[in-house]
Amino acid sequence: MDYDVTQVDKVMEDYGKNPVSIIGMLQDIQTRFRFIPREAVRRLSEVLNIPESQIYHIVTFYKAFSLVARGKHEIRVCLGTACHISGGKRIAEGFENTLNVQTGHTTKDGQFTLETVNCVGACGLAPVVMVDEEVHGMVKPSKIAEILGHYK
């Protein structure tokens, strides 16, 4: 997929094309595309005269940046101890099967990225699933479709 580099140009203009503001520019690009496309890195490198390797170094250093496309919604299935004991693994598999996507990947329609995490601090509600910033507690496999329905 090709990404509209004019949006990258616009971001650079917002920062006066000042290479010192590269992190701010990357944050804005991450917000616009929900990840940092390789085309964007190339364009930043060309215009700001920063080696691509240096930009990749920044992108991989900060957790907030992603080099792979992210879905509109992030699903994080907790596999911390309390959630694991309460069937978290089955919940993770249930999401994989329902969405037809492997953990760590994004659905083809770009709606959901599925991840697992270790404890989100809501152990009393195990097993827990976070969708974006929303906590779903005591999740049962039979509730997965219903949960997803809220975000379609």
Ligand code: FES
């Ligand atoms: S282990 Fe899942 S919320 Fe703590």
